[in-house]
Amino acid sequence: MSNVSTHIHTVHLWGALRPLVGGKESVTSSARTIRELFRFLAENYPGVEAHIRRGVAVSIDGRIYRDQWDTELPAGAEIYLMPRIPGG
Amino acid sequence: MPLDTSLVRKPFKVIGTRVRRPDGIDKVTGRAKYGADAFAPGQLVGLVLRSPHAHARIKKIDTSKAEKLPGVKAVVTAADLPDLTAGDRGLRDTLENCMARTKALYDGHAVAAVAAVDMHTAKQALKLIKVDYQVLPHVTDPDEALKPNAPLLHDDIFTEGIEPKPVKPSNFIKIAEYGHGDVEAGFKEADVIIEKSYKTEQTHQGYIEPHACLASVSPDGTAELWVTTQGPFVYRNTCAALLGMDINKLRVTSSEIGGGFGGKTHVWAEPVALALSRKANRPVKVVMTRDEVFRATGPTSSASMDIKIGARKDGTVTAAFAELRYQNGAFPFTWAEFGAMTAWACYDFKNVKSVSKDVVVNRPKCAAYRAPSAPIAAFAVESTMDQVAQAIGMDPIEFRIKNAAKEGTKSSYGPVYGPIGIGPTLEAAKNHPHMKAPLGPNQGRGMACGFWFNFGGQTCVDVNVTPDGSVTVAVGTVDVGGSRASLALAVAEELGVPYDQVRVIVADTSSLGHNDMTDGSRGTFSSSMAAVDATRKAVQTLRERAAKIWEIPVDEVEWMDGHAHAVGEKHGNKAPLSVKEISAQAANTGGPIAGHSEIVADGAGVSFATHICDAEVDPETGRTTIKRYTVIQDAGKAMHPSYVEGQYQGGAAQGIGWALNEEYVYGKDGRLQNPGFLDYRIPVCSDLPMIDTQILEIPNPNHPYGVRGVGETSIVPPLGAIANAISNAAGVRLNHIPMSPPRVLKALKAKKK
Numbered sequence: 048m049s050n051v052s053t054h055i056h057t058v059h060l061w062g063a064l065r066p067l068v069g070g071k072e073s074v075t076s077s078a079r080t081i082r083e084l085f086r087f088l089a090e091n092y093p094g095v096e097a098h099i100r101r102g103v104a105v106s107i108d109g110r111i112y113r114d115q116w117d118t119e120l121p122a123g124a125e126i127y128l129m130p131r132i133p134g135g
Numbered sequence: 136m137p138l139d140t141s142l143v144r145k146p147f148k149v150i151g152t153r154v155r156r157p158d159g160i161d162k163v164t165g166r167a168k169y170g171a172d173a174f175a176p177g178q179l180v181g182l183v184l185r186s187p188h189a190h191a192r193i194k195k196i197d198t199s200k201a202e203k204l205p206g207v208k209a210v211v212t213a214a215d216l217p218d219l220t221a222g223d224r225g226l227r228d229t230l231e232n233c234m235a236r237t238k239a240l241y242d243g244h245a246v247a248a249v250a251a252v253d254m255h256t257a258k259q260a261l262k263l264i265k266v267d268y269q270v271l272p273h274v275t276d277p278d279e280a281l282k283p284n285a286p287l288l289h290d291d292i293f294t295e296g297i298e299p300k301p302v303k304p305s306n307f308i309k310i311a312e313y314g315h316g317d318v319e320a321g322f323k324e325a326d327v328i329i330e331k332s333y334k335t336e337q338t339h340q341g342y343i344e345p346h347a348c349l350a351s352v353s354p355d356g357t358a359e360l361w362v363t364t365q366g367p368f369v370y371r372n373t374c375a376a377l378l379g380m381d382i383n384k385l386r387v388t389s390s391e392i393g394g395g396f397g398g399k400t401h402v403w404a405e406p407v408a409l410a411l412s413r414k415a416n417r418p419v420k421v422v423m424t425r426d427e428v429f430r431a432t433g434p435t436s437s438a439s440m441d442i443k444i445g446a447r448k449d450g451t452v453t454a455a456f457a458e459l460r461y462q463n464g465a466f467p468f469t470w471a472e473f474g475a476m477t478a479w480a481c482y483d484f485k486n487v488k489s490v491s492k493d494v495v496v497n498r499p500k501c502a503a504y505r506a507p508s509a510p511i512a513a514f515a516v517e518s519t520m521d522q523v524a525q526a527i528g529m530d531p532i533e534f535r536i537k538n539a540a541k542e543g544t545k546s547s548y549g550p551v552y553g554p555i556g557i558g559p560t561l562e563a564a565k566n567h568p569h570m571k572a573p574l575g576p577n578q579g580r581g582m583a584c585g586f587w588f589n590f591g592g593q594t595c596v597d598v599n600v601t602p603d604g605s606v607t608v609a610v611g612t613v614d615v616g617g618s619r620a621s622l623a624l625a626v627a628e629e630l631g632v633p634y635d636q637v638r639v640i641v642a643d644t645s646s647l648g649h650n651d652m653t654d655g656s657r658g659t660f661s662s663s664m665a666a667v668d669a670t671r672k673a674v675q676t677l678r679e680r681a682a683k684i685w686e687i688p689v690d691e692v693e694w695m696d697g698h699a700h701a702v703g704e705k706h707g708n709k710a711p712l713s714v715k716e717i718s719a720q721a722a723n724t725g726g727p728i729a730g731h732s733e734i735v736a737d738g739a740g741v742s743f744a745t746h747i748c749d750a751e752v753d754p755e756t757g758r759t760t761i762k763r764y765t766v767i768q769d770a771g772k773a774m775h776p777s778y779v780e781g782q783y784q785g786g787a788a789q790g791i792g793w794a795l796n797e798e799y800v801y802g803k804d805g806r807l808q809n810p811g812f813l814d815y816r817i818p819v820c821s822d823l824p825m826i827d828t829q830i831l832e833i834p835n836p837n838h839p840y841g842v843r844g845v846g847e848t849s850i851v852p853p854l855g856a857i858a859n860a861i862s863n864a865a866g867v868r869l870n871h872i873p874m875s876p877p878r879v880l881k882a883l884k885a886k887k888k
Contacts, residue, residue, distance in 0.1 A: 059549055062312045066298055101225075106550035110837070113590055114735040127549040132473055132588050134655025135340075135397025135503035135847060 054079060056120055058088075059127045067094040081105050082116040084126075102131030138668050138734050142836050149627050150840055153777045154634045157619050158391070167391040170347030170363030175418035178349065179208055179250040181411050182257040183404060183421070184264050185431060186239030186246050189273035189497040189805025190286060193237060193266060196247055200263040206256035209415035210264070212247045216410055219379045228466040230377050232500045233406045239268065240288060240465035241497050242806045243430025245404075250411040250419045273497040273805040277462040278439050280306040280496045288495045292467055306495045308467040313475050313548050314488035321454025321486030325445025327526045333515040335854070335872040337437040337462075337799035340504050341792070341817045344393025345428045350408035351418035356380070358412070360387045362405055365395040365613055366652025370402055371644045377406045378413070385409075388643040389613050396789070397503030400652045403432050429810035433502020434799060436461035436470045440515040450529045450537045454486040455479055459512055462494050464501040469493050474512035477851075479547035480586035481557050481743060483540045487547045497805055503654060505786065506587040506847035510793065510854050514872055517583035517855025522868065531582060531859070532565045539584075556769035556833050557584060557743035563829055564745040569765045578751045578762060581859025585744045585851025589660065589844035591736030592651035596665035597642070598626055598673045600728040604715025606630065608669075609642040610662050611650030616785075616846055617778035618658040624774055625663045625840070629670035631697030632714055648733050656844025659774060661736030667839045673730030680724040681712045738837040739844055744768035746787065746852035750860035757880030759861055761791055765827040771835040771843030783849045784826040790853020792818040798873050 059073045068074050074092075078084035084105070089096040104113045106127040112118050113131055120126060161167040198210040213236040220226040235244045247264050251257035272286035279285055285306055293301050296310040322328060348362035358380065364370050367387040375382045392399065404421045412419040423432070443456040457478050461471035471491035478489045489512075524534035539561055544552050564570065564582060574580060597609040608626055612618065619639040627634045651657065674694050681699030682689040685706065693700045698711035721728050749763040766783040773779040796816040800808040809815045834841025854872055861879065862868045867886040871878055 061549065063296060063309075066296075109546075109550045109553040110738045110740065111550075111588060111590065112737045114592060115737040118737065125551055129476070129549065130469065130472065132476070132590070132655070133397075133400070133503045133507060134588075134590065134652075134657065135400070135505040135507045 054122050056124065056126050058084065061129055063130070064095060064098060064128060068092050078120055080116065080120060081112060081118050084120060085116065104129045104131045140664060140837050140839060142834055142841050143839055147628060149624050149634050150772070150774050151776065153775065154620060154624065156617065157623060157639065169344050169393055170390045171422045172390065173349040173361040173420070175349055175351055178418040178420050179252060179415055180254050180257045181248060181250045181408050181419040181421035182261055183245045183407060183427070184247040184261045185427070186235065186242065186244040187806065188239055188268055188270050189242050189275065190271040191239045191268040192271060193235060193239060193246060194269055195267040197265040198247060201249060201260040204256065204260050204263060206252040207249055207260045208252070208417055209250040209411050210247060210260070211407065211410045211414055215414060216377065216406065219377065226376060229373065229402060232466060233403065241499050243427065243499060245407065245431065248407045248411055250415045250417070275496050275498055275801045275805055277437065277460045277494045277496060280462065280494045281460065281492065288465060288497065292495065308463065308493040308495060309469055309472065311472045311475060311491045312488065315545060316486030318454040318456050318486045318488045322445040324447065324453040326448045327523060328443065328445040329519055329522045329526060330443040331519055331522065331870060333440045333442065333518065333870045335438045335511045335514060337434050337498065338793045338797040339429055339434040339815070340394070340396035340398040341797070342394025342396060342398055345423040345425060346403055346432060347422040348405050348408050349418060349420045350405070350412040352409055352413040354416060356384055358385045358409060360385065360405060360409065361390060362387060363390045363392050363399060365392065365399040365615060365654060367613065367644050368611060368649045369400070369652050370405060373402050374406050374409055378409055386643055386645040389641055392613060392615050395615055396505045397507060397654060398433055400654050401433055401502050425812060426810045429815065430807050431499055433500055435504035435507065436463060436501050436511065437799070438511045440512070442515045442519040444519050444523050446523050446527060448527050450527060450534050452482065452484050452538050455484050457489040457512065457516065458492070459489065460492045460494060461508065461511070462496040462498060464498045465495055466500045467493070467495055468501065470501055470508045473508035476548040477509040477586050478512035478516050481540060481584040482538045483544040484538065484547065489547065505789065505850045509585065509587050509851045510790065513583065513585050513851050514854035514858060517852065518858050518870065521581070521859045532561060535584060536561050536565065555741060555743060556831060559831050559833060560743055560745040560767045560769065563767045563831060564747055567747065567765060567767070567829065569747045569763060569827065572763070574749065575751065577754060577864055578749055579860045579862065579864030580747065580749050581856045581863055582745065582747045583852040583855030583859060585848055587742050587848040587851055589657065589739040589742050590655040591657050591661040591739045592655070593649055594661040594665040594734055594736055595647040595650055596622070596662060596669045596732045597647065598666070598669040598730040600673060600714060600718045602718055602721065604713065604718045606632065606637045608637060608639040608666065609646060610639060611642055611647040612658055612662045613641055613653045614658065615653045616658060616782055617775060618662050620778065621659045621663050621774040622666045625666040626670045629667055630674060630714065631695065656742065656846040657736070657739065658846065660739055660838060660842050660844045663774060663840065663842055664736045664838055665732040665734050668734060669730040669732035671730065672732070673728060676728050676730065677714065677717050680717050680721065680728065683724045684712065684717065684720055685709060740835050740837060742769065742843055742848040744848045744852055746856040748856040748860040750857060750864050752861060752864040752879060754883060757876035757883060759795055759874060759879060761824055761857070763824055765829065766849055767829040767831065768845065768848055769831040769833050769843060770845050771838065772832055772841040773830050774840065774842060776830060779830055779845050780828045782845045783828040786849025787826045787853050788818055788823055790850045791823060791857065794854045794857035794872055794874060796873050796875050798875065
């Protein structure tokens with residue numbers, strides 16, 4: 048079994064999510080996929096789930112993912128949550 | 136076989152060639168069928184009654200006289216579209232925008248609709264509907280709407296992002312913040328600080344084809360909708376939800392589309408057409424007039440912005456700040472927030488902050504418009520960047536190169552960039568002959584940069600090999616900018632057959648799984664990825680069938696140049712089998728030969744562009760003529776360069792219209808004064824120079840051919856580039872878009888004083 052502690056991420060949050068996590072700019076998580084990360088946030092921070100339903104995009108090392116929730120969060124990756132953006 | 140999106144660096148056979156457009160002949164000869172070109176037996180004419188008031192309570196609607204008029208088959212109001220949205224605020228707003236419930240929130244808001252046997256009867260019926268309005272005070276300006284005593288549109292908007300949550304409702308939807316560092320400390324380090332305010336007026340996408348649909352609801356509960364749209368699957372899902380239908384009962388077919396640019400990603404009259412058809416038990420066709428398109432569909436925001444940039448004399452920006460106030464129309468969204476995310480994205484600043492304020496006003500519900508929100512913010516940022524460069528005596532391109540974002544830069548919206556293309560576009564601009572060309576009297580040159588997020592999304596493609604070996608391809612993501620040609624090229628490339636042997640159609644919603652809309656510059660990016668995937672699966676089947684024909688293991692069959700080749704010493708002397716030869720035996724080797732792909736094309740990668748513009752200002756009239764225009768943008772890989780150039784030119788042309796003339800003009804009564812192309816001036820060919828393009832190809836590692844979306848970024852820099860060119864030509868800084876002749880003349884007169 049892999050060591051969970053090597054998979055700790057700092058998950059940066061955009062402004063709208065910060066009041067829901069006690070005003071912090073980021074939280075830490077050991078999630079290995081976007082799905083695990085969203086589950087972790089929904090279980091630990093009531094109110095975030097509503098944002099996830101409305102649409103949250105995840106930037107992993109600068110590349111933005113909107114839909115593929117089984118996308119892996121590599122160890123040490125930079126993770127940002129962002130609002131889901133519409134296009135024209 | 137899992138989807139492999141990794142970049143294949145190989146010489147292409149057909150990708151990158153300028154093949155014939157598959158839809159070209161039908162479009163130029165008038166055979167192509169658009170939204171208004173459908174016909175069904177017994178169809179009725181549907182018309183919508185719209186509020187003449189910017190803000191009014193609807194006390195009563197009396198439809199009895201209209202219903203009694205011979206030839207009228209149905210009249211609908213909000214009562215015929217009950218609220219089934221189950222607490223989904225966005226869906227409820229869509230419903231209320233399609234048909235006003237208790238209040239009309241803008242001039243043009245639908246309040247009732249009729250279906251009648253002909254246009255004359257339908258028009259008569261509209262006049263017979265009596266609406267008892269209580270006219271309310273209105274507000275159309277974002278700054279006015281933010282004031283404490285402004286007329287209140289909704290009693291359930293409590294500003295999001297303020298702690299503690301406000302107890303009083305207001306028009307102020309949301310405040311959001313992006314950035315990093317310490318801007319106050321950064322400004323203290325600056326040798327020069329430029330602080331300016333800017334305004335942009337509301338513009339419409341201005342697509343040539345008005346919204347049109349033909350709805351037919353059967354008594355058995357099934358329904359058909361023919362419609363001009365960027366997203367038939369999204370229209371299907373939304374309309375089904377609003378009308379309380381199972382999604383599979385509604386089949387939506389997209390027509391050819393005469394432009395969308397984001398305006399056809401939202402439903403407007405389509406749910407009303409379905410409600411009319413359901414009530415009348417007849418097909419109903421609704422075709423909007425241009426007046427209706429302007430008044431009652433979704434233009435982009437107007438905005439008011441404050442920008443502050445500090446820099447040292449060596450050109451290093453020490454701090455940058457933006458406050459962006461965008462109006463969203465009559466319903467809440469977060470258009471200003473997207474402006475805040477994109478505003479500074481081209482640059483590598485140590486201290487940067489943007490604050491967005493979204494606000495509702497008595498105007499139509501805003502919709503996406505090509506890189507939505509980004510051009511507005513870029514105008515203000517790029518105008519200020521030029522003024523800082525001037526203040527420190529630095530060339531504007533060198534100033535931007537010095538501060539440009541690069542791989543490893545922490546973006547202003549948060550994440551650190553991977554490989555990006557802003558630097559190469561700036562270097563290309565610096566070295567472009569346009570930058571060195573002489574300018575004439577009253578002429579000025581400007582340049583600007585732009586950024587947009589691209590995305591991918593859910594996509595389906597079916598590839599079918601027919602019995603004669605030719606190939607049909609069905610895609611669910613609508614072709615608005617040439618994706619059918621790109622898909623045919625991708626399938627031909629993978630299969631090794633000529634381009635002409637592949638025909639692509641856009642399938643209806645009952646033929647394929649869900650596809651996202653054509654937005655976010657995703658059409659060619661995601662559909663070509665799915666087409667490559669589907670074709671590779673078809674090739675695998677072709678190899679298996681050749682193995683059966685030859686009675687050899689499939690491992691000993693390779694695919695090359697459109698043929699199966701037996702390999703190895705034992706079978707290598709067999710003559711290759713073509714697609715045609717294999718498909719002719721399909722019935723006896725396992726049945727039809729096809730490949731299917733259902734994917735989420737994520738990881739599209741962000742996009743940058745740099746534009747150069749020469750403008751000439753007539754000092755007597757204030758009229759501006761664009762003399763020369765150059766677009767430089769990274770395409771990753773241009774699958775069909777002519778279409779890519781078309782996207783670059785189209786974005787620039789729309790940007791020129793936005794910068795120079797286009798503007799929603801509201802009267803004091805809150806009514807739109809110019810809902811037509813005579814008074815709302817979009818550029819025509821004679822207004823434009825030849826728009827030069829330079830395609831950069833820095834491959835996207837997340838696409839098999841390196842493709843990036845190209846549709847939207849090209850509209851981001853024009854407002855700033857043109858504003859800088861005009862200001863340089865006029866010798867006075869202009870800060871209000873559009874820079875129409877009266878505004879330019881006013882600035883010239885003020886300069887003389």
